[in-house]
Amino acid sequence: MSEAVFGGGCFWCTEAVFSVLKGVMSVEPGYAGGTVENPTYEQVSSGTTGHVETVRVAYDPKRISYRNLLLVFFASHDPTQLNRQGSDVGEQYRSVVFYTTEGQKEEAEAMIREMNESSSSGNLTVTSVEPLTAYFKAEDYHRKYYGQNKHLPYCQLVINPKLEKIQKEFAHLLSSESGQK
Numbered sequence: 001m002s003e004a005v006f007g008g009g010c011f012w013c014t015e016a017v018f019s020v021l022k023g024v025m026s027v028e029p030g031y032a033g034g035t036v037e038n039p040t041y042e043q044v045s046s047g048t049t050g051h052v053e054t055v056r057v058a059y060d061p062k063r064i065s066y067r068n069l070l071l072v073f074f075a076s077h078d079p080t081q082l083n084r085q086g087s088d089v090g091e092q093y094r095s096v097v098f099y100t101t102e103g104q105k106e107e108a109e110a111m112i113r114e115m116n117e118s119s120s121s122g123n124l125t126v127t128s129v130e131p132l133t134a135y136f137k138a139e140d141y142h143r144k145y146y147g148q149n150k151h152l153p154y155c156q157l158v159i160n161p162k163l164e165k166i167q168k169e170f171a172h173l174l175s176s177e178s179g180q181k
Helices: 011-019 041-045 066-075 102-117 153-169
Strands: 002-008 024-032 052-059 095-099 128-131 135-137
Touching (some): 002 011, 002 024, 011 024, 066 102
């Protein structure tokens, strides 16, 4: 079992996206990259702790590669926007890969270089690549948020389009269950 930690906007969206992939055993919303021990959602949402809404993805590298996780991560949000994803604005929504090994760092940096070199729009990826120094699990009510709240406008308007895009572009990576892990 391996672990990957990503911040790409609201963790409700990111959790829903990674939960449908084969080889992903669990996805846990949390906080990383800040200065406060055991921050609360309210503290992180205030934008004063330096934390990012993240997901910790436990995966089987024999079933899904870290590179494929990166591909899905970059495709599921706009990595060219600094400190925002759609209407979610603030440092807590910044695009970041928190690496747990040197190999992850090298792969993430290489993919960002590839994306920047092949960008036809001229928009460069602003995703940062940072070591994971501490990770704090989010409150339980954030876990499996999409699965429990599909009827809410945020889920229908923001999360559903992301899932549809992932299902279309990465059908070969989808779990046969494609449910919330």
